[in-house]
Amino acid sequence: MTVRTPGNQQRRSMTPHILVPISQGLVMCVRVERDYSKGDGITKFQTVFPPELEGRIQHDKLLHTVETLNAILLQAETLTFRHVFDNIMECLTIYTWPLLFPSKYQKALDHLRQFVETQNKEVYNPLGMEITSPVRVAFLYLEIKIFERNEAS
Amino acid sequence: MHKTAVKNYQVFPGNIKFFCGGRFITSKAYWAFGVSIGVLLIPAILNIILIDYRCPWYWTHLSPAIPIIFAYTFILTFSSMMRTAWVDPGIIPRNLNKMPPIASSINENSGILPDPLQFMTPPIKNVMIKGKQVELNYCETCLIYRPPRSSHCRDCDNCVELYDHHCIWLNNCIGKRNYRTFFVFIVTGTFLSVFVFAFSLAHLMLLYFNDPEQREFKTIANNAPVSLLLTVFSFLFIFPIGYLTAFHCYIVCAGVTTHEKLKIDGRPFPNDKPMFDFGSSFCNFIHSVCQPRSKSYIARRKFVTHPLPLQTIIMTTDSAGNRYSTIQRNTLMSQTPLNT
Numbered sequence: 271m272t273v274r275t276p277g278n279q280q281r282r283s284m285t286p287h288i289l290v291p292i293s294q295g296l297v298m299c300v301r302v303e304r305d306y307s308k309g310d311g312i313t314k315f316q317t318v319f320p321p322e323l324e325g326r327i328q329h330d331k332l333l334h335t336v337e338t339l340n341a342i343l344l345q346a347e348t349l350t351f352r353h354v355f356d357n358i359m360e361c362l363t364i365y366t367w368p369l370l371f372p373s374k375y376q377k378a379l380d381h382l383r384q385f386v387e388t389q390n391k392e393v394y395n396p397l398g399m400e401i402t403s404p405v406r407v408a409f410l411y412l413e414i415k416i417f418e419r420n421e422a423s
Numbered sequence: 424m425h426k427t428a429v430k431n432y433q434v435f436p437g438n439i440k441f442f443c444g445g446r447f448i449t450s451k452a453y454w455a456f457g458v459s460i461g462v463l464l465i466p467a468i469l470n471i472i473l474i475d476y477r478c479p480w481y482w483t484h485l486s487p488a489i490p491i492i493f494a495y496t497f498i499l500t501f502s503s504m505m506r507t508a509w510v511d512p513g514i515i516p517r518n519l520n521k522m523p524p525i526a527s528s529i530n531e532n533s534g535i536l537p538d539p540l541q542f543m544t545p546p547i548k549n550v551m552i553k554g555k556q557v558e559l560n561y562c563e564t565c566l567i568y569r570p571p572r573s574s575h576c577r578d579c580d581n582c583v584e585l586y587d588h589h590c591i592w593l594n595n596c597i598g599k600r601n602y603r604t605f606f607v608f609i610v611t612g613t614f615l616s617v618f619v620f621a622f623s624l625a626h627l628m629l630l631y632f633n634d635p636e637q638r639e640f641k642t643i644a645n646n647a648p649v650s651l652l653l654t655v656f657s658f659l660f661i662f663p664i665g666y667l668t669a670f671h672c673y674i675v676c677a678g679v680t681t682h683e684k685l686k687i688d689g690r691p692f693p694n695d696k697p698m699f700d701f702g703s704s705f706c707n708f709i710h711s712v713c714q715p716r717s718k719s720y721i722a723r724r725k726f727v728t729h730p731l732p733l734q735t736i737i738m739t740t741d742s743a744g745n746r747y748s749t750i751q752r753n754t755l756m757s758q759t760p761l762n763t
Contacts, residue, residue, distance in 0.1 A: 301739035306571055309553040309699060311710065318740060349713055357713045361607050364499050365506060375715035408515045408584065408720040410570060411739065 298322065302336060302412040313343040313409045326416065327397055335389050335401065336412065339382065343409075346378030379405065432723040436517065438580040445723040447509040449594050450579050456508060456594040463504065463612075466619060466656060467497050469649050489622060496615050503608035504593065511719040512598030513584035515573060517565045520545070552698060572699065574682050584717075588681040597681075600719070603712050606671060613661070613668045620657035623650045678707035 300322050305314045315336050319329050352374060360367040368376075386403050394400055394414070402413040432445030439448050449456065470493065522543045545561040548568050559568040562575050565582045569575070574586035576596045585599035597605045627650050630643050644651050674684050678700040687697070701707050 303739055304550075304570070306550045306552045306557075307554075309571075310701070311699070311714070316740070320740060347715060349709060353715060354709060354713045357603065361499070361503075361603075364495075364502050373715060375717070379718055405718055406516065406720065406722060407519055408570075410515075410519060410567070 297418070298416040300414045300416065302414070304410060312347045314340050315404075315412050320414075323414070323416075326399065327394075331393055332414075335393070338385060339404075339412070342378055342382050342385065346375045346382075427727045429727045430723070431721060431725055431727055434727060435721065435723070436580075437514070438578065441723060448511055448723075449509060450589075450596075452578075452591055452594050455591045459504070459592040462660070463497075463501060466653055469653060470619060485622075485625070493615075493618060493622075496611055496618065500608060500611040500615055503604045503611060506604040507590075507597065507601045507608055508593040508595050510595075510601045510604070511721060511723070512586075512596040513600045513717065514579075514598075514719075514721050515565065515567060515569070515582040515584055516720050517567065519567045520561070521566050555698070557698075572680065572683070585680065586682050599714070600716055603714070603716070606675070606712055609664060609668045609671060613664050616657045616661045616664055619653055620661060623654040623657065626650045627654060675708050675711040676704035678711070 300320045302315050302318070302320065305316045308314070317333055317336050317340070319332060323332060356367065356371070356373055383403060383405070386401055390400055398417050400415045400417070402415065404410075404412050407413065430445055432441040435441070439450050441448050471490070522545050545568075548559045548561070549556050550559060550571070551557075552571060557571060559570070561567075562569050562582050564575060564580060567582060569582055570584065572586070573582055573584050575582045576586065576589050578589045578591075579596050581596070583596045583598035585602070587597040587602055587605075589596045590605070593605075595601070627643055627647060630647055671681075674681060677684075677697065679687065679697045683697065701710055
């Protein structure tokens, strides 16, 4: 599907540009994008270390965060007999089953939220960074905000 | 981030209406939903309440199971209908990939302001899915790169995840979060039509055969007019809802959504296999219908939070390893691809 652009501009592909140097006191957001390579509908983030975080955080800490998030989501979304059973019972009991037995997915999302809070508190906030929960952006990306103090002031 | 006193649903853009304090959503064609409610409720009322001799008749003459099964199926159909019609189908939040104004390259000190209505062309964004490179479409209304299998609904004016179709009779889109309840609704609706047809016809047949003196169509029609009406109405109704159920069973086993199926059918030389096929009909069925229900992304009842007015750079990498930087100045954002 082609996108109609205002003024019929031609769609440009990725041409290289030089990053304009930004002075201190600014906030940077680094996004870790979704990995759709498996195509099985399970939410997964790319385990690629963004170069902008070089020197700010150790590789293994960030990759541990991303890999744990991927593992939580894999366990939540992989269809097992328990998922199928829960769904069938939900339909047969006229949607009262989830009130009595919370679904595995909901528990996994709570676990994910707690994990992000713990990681922020223990790892990222001391380094001047923060991970935003991916739920609010529909799991399209994982955003890491970098806060810098303005040393000039 | 600072919180305001306004909830997200009160300022939500898009052609949908929220009610009960943002808990439920619906689109704008209320008349169609009214028709659907009428089609479901009126025969049920006729079958149970108004015809006061019918349920005792079934209970005593045939079996007590018949009214019980009817009541259970009717409640399941009705609750599935409500859960499909009033639930967020998987709307994707807006403004996640805003493009900069065209004049963003103008020097900040020149005093020339960028025209906020002219935005830069969004760069092409590709992802790898099962070894193939797929271009993600940029939605100019929602200002996002739509994930695979999502689409923008023109009626609701929202991008919906795993978009199936917009159902005018339910006055809502069918997407990731409500496809299962929609499927249950159409299956139980078909069963209910067949059930009402079968037992209304049985009532008429038993009246015909039980009373040898009154074996005339006119007499039976006078004695049981509502049974006759229900027989005819449910028989006619079986065809559209049965076709819809058969169509959805087919596409669920094929591993495609309605939207994707219509796109495939529209091509002169359709491709052989859909991209998201799991190999067998059973696996496709389980994956379509038994997916866990994801959380609503639009946070309807949470308070609106505004980012603080800081200058922000956003760095992102696509699956081919290309880096993008996005600069946010107050409420404007610009995007510039980088050397990899």
